[in-house]
Amino acid sequence: MQNLPAVDVLGQVVAQRTAVARRLASVRRVVAIAGGKGGVGKSLLTANLAAALATDAAGVGVLDADIHGPSAALMLGARGQRPKLGPQGARPAIGVCDVRVMSMDLLLNDDDSAVRWRHYGGLADDSFVWRGTLEANVLREFLADTEWGELEYLLIDMPPGADRFDTLLRLLPELSGAAMVTTPSEASVLVVRRAVAAAQHSGARILGLVENMAGGSGPGRGRDLADDLGIPFLASVPFDPDLARNTEAGRPGVLVDPGAPGARAILELADRLRGILA
Amino acid sequence: MKFRCEECQETMEFVSNDTDRASGVMAIQYSCPNCGRRISMVTNPGETQMVSSLGVTIGHETLAEGGAGPMKQIRRSLEGEASWTEDRGSPDPVWTEAAEKRLAAAPGFVQGMVRRLYTDWAKRNGFEEVSPAVMSKARDALGMTEM
Numbered sequence: 001m002q003n004l005p006a007v008d009v010l011g012q013v014v015a016q017r018t019a020v021a022r023r024l025a026s027v028r029r030v031v032a033i034a035g036g037k038g039g040v041g042k043s044l045l046t047a048n049l050a051a052a053l054a055t056d057a058a059g060v061g062v063l064d065a066d067i068h069g070p071s072a073a074l075m076l077g078a079r080g081q082r083p084k085l086g087p088q089g090a091r092p093a094i095g096v097c098d099v100r101v102m103s104m105d106l107l108l109n110d111d112d113s114a115v116r117w118r119h120y121g122g123l124a125d126d127s128f129v130w131r132g133t134l135e136a137n138v139l140r141e142f143l144a145d146t147e148w149g150e151l152e153y154l155l156i157d158m159p160p161g162a163d164r165f166d167t168l169l170r171l172l173p174e175l176s177g178a179a180m181v182t183t184p185s186e187a188s189v190l191v192v193r194r195a196v197a198a199a200q201h202s203g204a205r206i207l208g209l210v211e212n213m214a215g216g217s218g219p220g221r222g223r224d225l226a227d228d229l230g231i232p233f234l235a236s237v238p239f240d241p242d243l244a245r246n247t248e249a250g251r252p253g254v255l256v257d258p259g260a261p262g263a264r265a266i267l268e269l270a271d272r273l274r275g276i277l278a
Numbered sequence: 279m280k281f282r283c284e285e286c287q288e289t290m291e292f293v294s295n296d297t298d299r300a301s302g303v304m305a306i307q308y309s310c311p312n313c314g315r316r317i318s319m320v321t322n323p324g325e326t327q328m329v330s331s332l333g334v335t336i337g338h339e340t341l342a343e344g345g346a347g348p349m350k351q352i353r354r355s356l357e358g359e360a361s362w363t364e365d366r367g368s369p370d371p372v373w374t375e376a377a378e379k380r381l382a383a384a385p386g387f388v389q390g391m392v393r394r395l396y397t398d399w400a401k402r403n404g405f406e407e408v409s410p411a412v413m414s415k416a417r418d419a420l421g422m423t424e425m
Contacts (some may be wrong), residue, residue: 009279012334049386077391078422081398085362090349098390107352107361116357120330121302121323129324134331137351141333145348255387 004055010136016137020171023089027061027151029277031207032168035181037188038069038160038194041212042181044247045237045266046157047075051252052270054097057152061092063142065168066159067135068115069124073105077250081106089147096252102146119269136167143171143193162191162198169202176277177205179269182211184221194260196229207276210269213239216278232276238262281317283310290317295336302326306336330355363402371400374409395420 024030033046046062054060064072074077075094092100104115115236117134120126137199148154158164158178167267169175179198182192192209199206209229211222214236226233240262254263281290290308293316297304302323304337321329328338333351347353353362373381373393384392399416400408 009329009332009334009336013332016333076387081394082361082363085345085348090362094391094394096391097387107356109358110360113358117355118299118357119302120297120299120326126324130327130331131329133334134351134355137331137333138355141349143349255385 001017006206012220015050016140016144017171020140021174023144023148024144024154024172024174027148027154029176030156030172030174031155031176031273031277032156032158032165032178032204033181034158034165034178034195034199035188035192036160036162036198037191040181040188040192041237041244043075043157043183044069044244045210045212045269046155047072047247048243048254048263048266049254049270049273050076050095050098050099050153050155052254052267053153053155053274054099057193059100059149059153060149061151062095062147062232063146063154063156063249064101064105065139065142065156065164067104067138068189069159070103070105071104072157073101074250075247075252076101078103079105079250083146086147089145096250096255100146100148100151102142132167137170139167140171144149156249162195165195165199165204166202169204175204177207179207179210179273180231181210181212182222182225184215187220189225193229194226196231206231207246207273208234210234211236213237215239234272235265237265237269279319281308281319283313285315286310286312288312299335302388303307304329304336306328361397366400370397371412372407373397374407376410377413378409380410380413 018203033042035042050060050062062072062076064070071243076099078093078095081093082092083102093106095101099262111211117131156168180192180196182188182200196206208231209226211220211221214220215238222236223233238261240260243260243262246253246256254266257263258267288310292308293307293309295304295306304321304326306319307316381389381393394411396408396416398400398410399420405412
């Protein structure tokens with residue numbers, strides 16, 4: 001972008017898009033883990049799925065797209081590392097199984113730091129006008145300016161909110177697909193239905209539905225829901241406090257106790273995704 | 279956006295960008311390459327913020343100013359000091375044989391991560407090699423319970 005005229009705004013915006021495509025040319029598959037509702041276990045699934053895929057993939061990365069509630073670095077054991085900034089990009093943190101991680105968590109100074117944006121001329125009260133644009137560009141920079149290197153899979157841990165999917169697709173038309181996550185709860189089912197509709201409206205490929213915490217917040221109903229939505233049913237992951245505890249300690253449960261029911265379900269999910277994306 | 283000098287029918291050229299963050303005013307100066315006439319386009323805070331949020335640059339910025347280079351939007355927009363370390367191209371510390379042996383005792387799935395943690399800590403603290411003694415210092419400093 002350095003060669004563009006100093007005020008060529010449109011040219012710079014186009015160049016930003018090109019930079020995303022150029023950086024991700026060495027990434028074979030980009031998969032979003034989404035769901036619409038918060039608290040359904042997207043991050044936990046993303047971390048475990050990354051670890052599971054990394055066992056036989058030539059490079060796995062995780063982009064934590066949850067700018068205000070990042071947890072991927074924690075769950076992949078990558079906290080405490082600082083991304084290294086060089087002229088070609090930022091070197092990501094390395095998590096378990098050598099998973100490359102980029103997250104806002106790595107940039108904040110301590111656990112009590114919140115993400116706050118600088119603004120011009122006292123426009124803090126009007127941040128709703130410009131924050132969405134700015135944060136879409138932050139996501140773009142995470143995609144384009146991270147030195148991902150050669151990756152077989154880049155997983156994107158999406159934040160809550162069906163609208164975020166549309167933003168991602170505008171930045172990343174090459175998205176391989178999205179795995180949608182729900183729990184058996186009525187609230188989660190309602191939200192994931194809307195999130196699937198929004199993702200389909202955006203033109204995203206839905207890889208299928210994952211039911212997380214099955215048995216924990218109601219009887220399993222994922223298969224019926226997937227049939228009703230007309231999308232594949234990928235997995236039912238049982239509620240497993242040990243899996244959650246280990247993963248939140250930076251040791252994804254699929255590595256610690258791969259024979260446990262929750263871990264087994266995620267390992268099978270990884271196999272299914274390998275097959276779908278082959 | 280472009281400006282044209284009506285006298286000369288020439289497209290005016292960018293001269294400078296003076297932005298005052300406190301007032302939110304951005305004054306972008308142009309001049310006619312033929313007659314030298316100057317004008318300024320002055321934005322209000324909302325316009326300035328929108329340009330900034332788009333992640334585009336008006337004028338020429340440097341890495342030190344949070345302008346050019348990777349992650350410029352994050353570097354210039356995130357309040358407080360972001361936890362980047364600048365890669366100045368200096369070589370990583372060398373791992374001694376004893377340190378490699380100690381690393382090899384860790385589960386395979388964490389070895390890459392642990393190697394990075396110790397390497398980065400040793401480099402930050404001026405060590406040219408990673409030895410078991412350096413690993414122990416790093417472990418204490420980083421609050422690690424294993425390795």
